[in-house]
Amino acid sequence: MSRKSRVKKNIGLTPGTIVYTGNKTIEEINIDVFNYTKTEIEEINLNLIEDSFKHKKNTSVTWININGLNDTEALKNIGLHYSLHPLIMEDIANINQRPKLDEYEEYIFVVFKMLYYDKDKKLKIEHLSLILGDEYVISFQEAEGDVFDTIRERIRNNKGIIRSQGADYLLYALMDAIVDQYFLIIEALGEKIEYLEEQLFNNISAKDLPLEIQNLKKEILKIRRSILPLREVISKLEKINIQITSKTKDYLNDLLDHTLQVLENIEIYREMLWGLTEMYMTNINNKMNEVMKTLTIIATIFIPLTFIAGVYGMNFDHMPELRYKYSYHILWGVMIIIFFGLLYFFKRKKWL
Amino acid sequence: MSRKSRVKKNIGLTPGTIVYTGNKTIEEINIDVFNYTKTEIEEINLNLIEDSFKHKKNTSVTWININGLNDTEALKNIGLHYSLHPLIMEDIANINQRPKLDEYEEYIFVVFKMLYYDKDKKLKIEHLSLILGDEYVISFQEAEGDVFDTIRERIRNNKGIIRSQGADYLLYALMDAIVDQYFLIIEALGEKIEYLEEQLFNNISAKDLPLEIQNLKKEILKIRRSILPLREVISKLEKINIQITSKTKDYLNDLLDHTLQVLENIEIYREMLWGLTEMYMTNINNKMNEVMKTLTIIATIFIPLTFIAGVYGMNFDHMPELRYKYSYHILWGVMIIIFFGLLYFFKRKKWL
Amino acid sequence: MSRKSRVKKNIGLTPGTIVYTGNKTIEEINIDVFNYTKTEIEEINLNLIEDSFKHKKNTSVTWININGLNDTEALKNIGLHYSLHPLIMEDIANINQRPKLDEYEEYIFVVFKMLYYDKDKKLKIEHLSLILGDEYVISFQEAEGDVFDTIRERIRNNKGIIRSQGADYLLYALMDAIVDQYFLIIEALGEKIEYLEEQLFNNISAKDLPLEIQNLKKEILKIRRSILPLREVISKLEKINIQITSKTKDYLNDLLDHTLQVLENIEIYREMLWGLTEMYMTNINNKMNEVMKTLTIIATIFIPLTFIAGVYGMNFDHMPELRYKYSYHILWGVMIIIFFGLLYFFKRKKWL
């Protein structure tokens, strides 16, 4: 995440001012429109916001997907056409907006985060806004490329029950597709932690481990922040009676369950990562202990021996031991006894 | 748990698609059916789902136990026959589903986890789904072999009150049998922790202790995740008035109590394990202190002595001490005094 | 606590089966019966359950105290006579049952834990069950010897208001006597922690401190588990309107307050114990620092000096210094300057 994107860019502006706070610039807004009933389907691709307005029909479910948030003028037009609240328009363009649900009289506004790892295994967080109105859904994305292809497929080929349901089911299907992706994130996290554990317990180049652990901690914090509010968002959705049918609520319940499962896993990974830092500390201390033992054993054995050798290297005129014929050999014997005696001592102390 | 089973396999599929996410493949589904009233009992074993349908009777309590979740076609048929919601069928086959209770108009759907240690002392978590309908219970298991034999015995021999109660009591009895098993898990955990404590405080090969502690921490996290949601599941059950009689609620209350007792023990073990990591750190530091003391004592005693010996090993032409007759003996005296003086010093510092 | 008592012994048995899970075997059940009104009192001691039945009168408050839970047949008889729910009878005999309150139509069932330290300063936890029915209280204990002697005295001598109150006040008085004992436990814990602190900060044989801290942590966890549920038990009691008079509720409120005070102290001791482990770590590190400083000072002073002595111990034919008359004395001067120079250096570094 670049430094610039961290801060709200619209400080001091009138509330409701539309400012795109992300960094994905596309030249032209790109709009997909789906119109479908149980029996019929129409799919249109446009580049002008204004064109999309006439494609909203009353007899079918309409899904208008808009890619590109940097053309704030176009966004403003949409807002005016669908009479969306200025604060909603601000939130659509503000990628720092946390997931939330706002209930208005004529529509529901939902913010979600799409999470995925790019090819460089870097975590990407994409801002997604959804409007559920009277038999239509409008989705706003930062750029093209999303997780909704399976849903498009299901609509085109009339797979599953999606074509026979209303716009609320479409909203659920979109959210479900996003939450499904979270399971991939969870799996990737699990693999990363297992990799760190392996490194730690097998001593393979564990130098960078603290940095990697710290980075993973930050990643988990970011993921958690993107997913945690969903719990409340979905619970709120389940309590709405106007736009959401009771049949869809069964599905939302299932979605909530999946979200909880994801969050549960995140908590477990947090605890495991925390334990890992502790294990790393333990590991260093264990190694230092090993190093110190080696030093101590060597020093304790050879320092006294060196002293003895030093004594008989002195140049006093009167050192009777120096004159005896076998004293050199006796001394070797003494030194060998000291050597093995100390070895035995360390063996018993379990240092060897 | 194999890497594959961690991730939801049905990402991107239509909600309600039945995908078995476990790895226990059985060739043929195996079905036990019990039909019992206070006075009569019928027990049938089948291999075809369709055969089981005709065994559901209205005048008796029926328990249909299905082993094997990999034949998704068969599961689909059951779902259609008993008009179970597609999401239920998905959850039955998805072994990653967390424990939960879903209330539908005509039946209650409950997911539980059976926990046990296999012969290799490895923790096994088995997925179990239960449907409580009008005087029938359907249970879905991954494979044969469960904890329900005592219940079968009680039904066959009309032991206890089970035969004179309705299907809700049967549901309770099944859940009770599972929760009973948790106490064995708890006992095994307690023994493992005691074993680690013994190892730690008796210094027996404590090398692998950090790894073992980390693994036990992960095990406790998994167990906790499987049991924690039961609290809510059972509380919800107690609030249901249609399928659950007030007499069974007394028993459910007791079951809730047992679950709380299990969870309480898990929390205590978590705290103990946490304390153990700390103790291990303390232990290493204590040992390192011991090692350093040994080194310091030896070095502090012999380094000055070696210096003195070195001085009189110098080859200056004019070193008057070298010439005196008793200087060698005097020097020995000095060195012995230094030796015992330092020993006394360390004694007073309580390093010895 | 012996290993056997940890696990529920009745795994797989029919719910409601009476199994004594403790290890106190008494040959004969021992029963005390009190019958009292404001003016009259009768006290009987029996060994047969059946005899006790006729002593229950309607015109007075009756307290039947039963010592010994291993005779499950006798327990069963009592259960039948007073038409107690089978699950209650199971809980009475199961010493692993946590404190709880069950409300039935005709009686209230309460489980408490009596805590005390035996002569060996070991924590003992005793299981106590109480039934409050229409003007009678039945208490079940594992063995003789309890904390109720002061209550017996008050009944016999008509001290305080106990004789003029109903059975609900008797129940309160019994619970109050137990909670009073908890204050002794709290005091003993406080003394133990103070003793550990003294040991830690005065360095008296602190070797076993980690083990003692770990053991005290476990003790506190057990005590907490025995007392924590009382909060809820007493709150529930205060909400019961049939068996509990509003006058007794004032007393229960006071009891709740005492329980909270005990729990508050336990939390404080937990935090203090936690801090103690940290202090111990700090202590070891401080000591190791001291040890390392000693070593470093000695080595830093003598290693260079020994090197110098070594240089002039070399046997080169041409070493001009060796020949000068005063070089030996000059060298001593140099070495003394180095010695005091380094001492001064360490002084300034505050290592001395």
Added chain:
Amino acid sequence: MSRKSRVKKNIGLTPGTIVYTGNKTIEEINIDVFNYTKTEIEEINLNLIEDSFKHKKNTSVTWININGLNDTEALKNIGLHYSLHPLIMEDIANINQRPKLDEYEEYIFVVFKMLYYDKDKKLKIEHLSLILGDEYVISFQEAEGDVFDTIRERIRNNKGIIRSQGADYLLYALMDAIVDQYFLIIEALGEKIEYLEEQLFNNISAKDLPLEIQNLKKEILKIRRSILPLREVISKLEKINIQITSKTKDYLNDLLDHTLQVLENIEIYREMLWGLTEMYMTNINNKMNEVMKTLTIIATIFIPLTFIAGVYGMNFDHMPELRYKYSYHILWGVMIIIFFGLLYFFKRKKWL
């Protein structure tokens, strides 16, 4: 706090027995009585409880302040005269009673703790009980000397609105005076922590720091225990409609706010103290690192040099180097190169 005062002295006694659990013995109870209306004021000082009874008037607000709790007979008389519940009388004399509010039909009973540091900077906790009845307040203190002098002044000189308000405002004023004192406690705590921080980061005799931190932790725990329940006490007071007027409630709201502010500060100090222990650990480790570096640099430089000197101190008959004229000077050159080479090596490793 002396050891004796920690435990409830009245274990096993009838509930409601008055036992003074503190250690401040005064010979004679000392009683101040204030009677005031907006226009008139009467102030009396007595030594006999019975005398105070006649001074309670109905037409004015009466404040009876009683110093001395060890004369339990006198306390009993007060209890009887004002028909206070026996449990209240027990709580008044029991200085271990935590802060609380009991609502009775005719009066409200409040327990507070006065906190202050004595001249030796030791924390003192004083027990204070307040009874708010129909236009009277009775306050019970352990000994003379309190924080209410400003209130007496305000009553005597008709300062502020106190004389024109009822007894409920008097109760508020007393509690407000106590809470005001807490801010002094908070300030003293802040200074203590700052002092410890200064010591830590400036290395001034940090030897006793762990002990001082541990003591401060205990002090904070005690303070917190004395103040935390006030939150609930004041909230309860605000919900009472009989004795408390809505005008006083505005003031109570302000008092609650002050209490929250005090508690907030305590939490912040707790976190800071916790961080300080960590910093201390870091500090020791940093110092040890410094010590080890010194040792390692010295040893690494001189041990190889000493070895070289040792080699040429050997007495072999055939050591050609010894014979060359300049080998001694060459060797010095080599040793100087090694010396500076190693210095450069340590410089590059940033150890110097």
Added chain:
Amino acid sequence: MSRKSRVKKNIGLTPGTIVYTGNKTIEEINIDVFNYTKTEIEEINLNLIEDSFKHKKNTSVTWININGLNDTEALKNIGLHYSLHPLIMEDIANINQRPKLDEYEEYIFVVFKMLYYDKDKKLKIEHLSLILGDEYVISFQEAEGDVFDTIRERIRNNKGIIRSQGADYLLYALMDAIVDQYFLIIEALGEKIEYLEEQLFNNISAKDLPLEIQNLKKEILKIRRSILPLREVISKLEKINIQITSKTKDYLNDLLDHTLQVLENIEIYREMLWGLTEMYMTNINNKMNEVMKTLTIIATIFIPLTFIAGVYGMNFDHMPELRYKYSYHILWGVMIIIFFGLLYFFKRKKWL
């Protein structure tokens, strides 16, 4: 924050006494008044409180901004003129007052904290009080210079919807301007933490890191304390129906959302900072390990070699090895083998 400002200065004073507890003294109070309707606008600057009273009109929205809290007499006059509660006046002047909302019949009283970093990058916390009455807002600041210039601009130039809304929207706009500033604080915090992380992992003069971490921890605690209560303040505002229109509530909802986002970030920074302390510890230990390894390798290699040299430096008359022609060369061979042998040993142990 100076030491003096920490403590409540008005201890012992009558509640409602106005005492300025800050340290910003301005000679003259400075007052800005805005009167605006959708079409008209009037802007006045005054120095006398009394002058401001006549500028409050009923047909327009009035914003009276008062800079300077040290003239308590002037504050008192305002309080009397607008009949504000004495406790409000006390809170306006008491800069230690935490953020809060008090609801009175005729007006709402809100306390906020303005946070910013001054040029020296020091955190400044400024006290701001707001009164929302019938179509007027009064704001009290400690000194001139605030974050409201953009709002003044919007009022003057009729930008946005502010001129067409009531006083409640003005209150919202002021609060929104303050919360907007928090995002700058958050960004600065993020940069500080990133800077510390960089320092830590790149080893750039990490000496002061513990002190900087501790200071940042304290800063975060202070920021958190200033922002945390806003959550409750805004929630309370949303529930007020008299002074707040439902249209403004949509905006307040948005404001609450921003506040939560700020708090979320603070929590994440707290966790990161905590992790950083741990990483620092790990880092020191890693370095110490490195140091110890160096020492051990050098000592382990050269101490035995020095011993050998010492042996052949002894002066025994009978040491046969000394006489052989090639023993010196053989010894060199042996020593070189030992040297490389030990190097190889350390290589295999991965210490090199």
